[in-house]
Amino acid sequence: MGRRSFGFLHRSRNFLSKIPREKGRPSPAKFLREFEVGDKVVIDFEPSVRGGMPHRRYQGKVGVVTGRRGDAYLVDVKLGGKTKHLIILPVHLRKHSG
Numbered sequence: 874m875g876r877r878s879f880g881f882l883h884r885s886r887n888f889l890s891k892i893p894r895e896k897g898r899p900s901p902a903k904f905l906r907e908f909e910v911g912d913k914v915v916i917d918f919e920p921s922v923r924g925g926m927p928h929r930r931y932q933g934k935v936g937v938v939t940g941r942r943g944d945a946y947l948v949d950v951k952l953g954g955k956t957k958h959l960i961i962l963p964v965h966l967r968k969h970s971g
Contacts, residue, residue, distance in 0.1 A: 875881065881928070881951070884966060885926060885929060888929060889920040890920065891920055896921075898922075899919055899936045901932065903919065903964045904962070904963065904964050905963070906963040906964070906966065906967075907963075908946055908963065908966065910937065910938055910939060910940060910967070911937065911938065912938045912969075913936070913937055913938075913969035914935070914936055914937075914948060914966045914967065914968060914969055915933065915950070915966070915967050915968075915969050916931045916934050916950070916961065916965060916966060917931060917932070917933070917957075917966070917967050918932055918965050920935065922962070922964050922965070923939050925945055925960070925962025925964070925965060926961075926962075926965055927959045927960075927961055927965070929934070930952070931952075931957075934946040935969050936950035936951075937949050939958075942960050942969055944963070945960045945961055945962050946960070946961055946962075946963060946966065947959070948961050955963065
């Protein structure tokens with residue numbers, strides 16, 4: 874019997890699936906979104922883009938943009954009493970409405 878894989882995307886079948894109307898690549902505008910330092914953002918994964926995607930434990934979390942790293946953004950997220958520093962592409966982020 875082979876060893877069980879616990880890769881980065883394990884148990885993500887429903888979590889990373891889109892409804893048929895949303896299938897395919899996102900529009901270029903999603904890749905070119907701009908955020909300012911201090912903006913609150915929601916981490917909302919785009920399943921068709923695997924690059925720049927943080928771990929699934931951060932899906933739906935709200936963070937604060939603290940800077941840029943190339944095309945990506947540095948986002949600080951509180952998790953369990955600690956602050957985590959993530960590097961995320963803008964296609965996986967959206968502005969927080971609150």
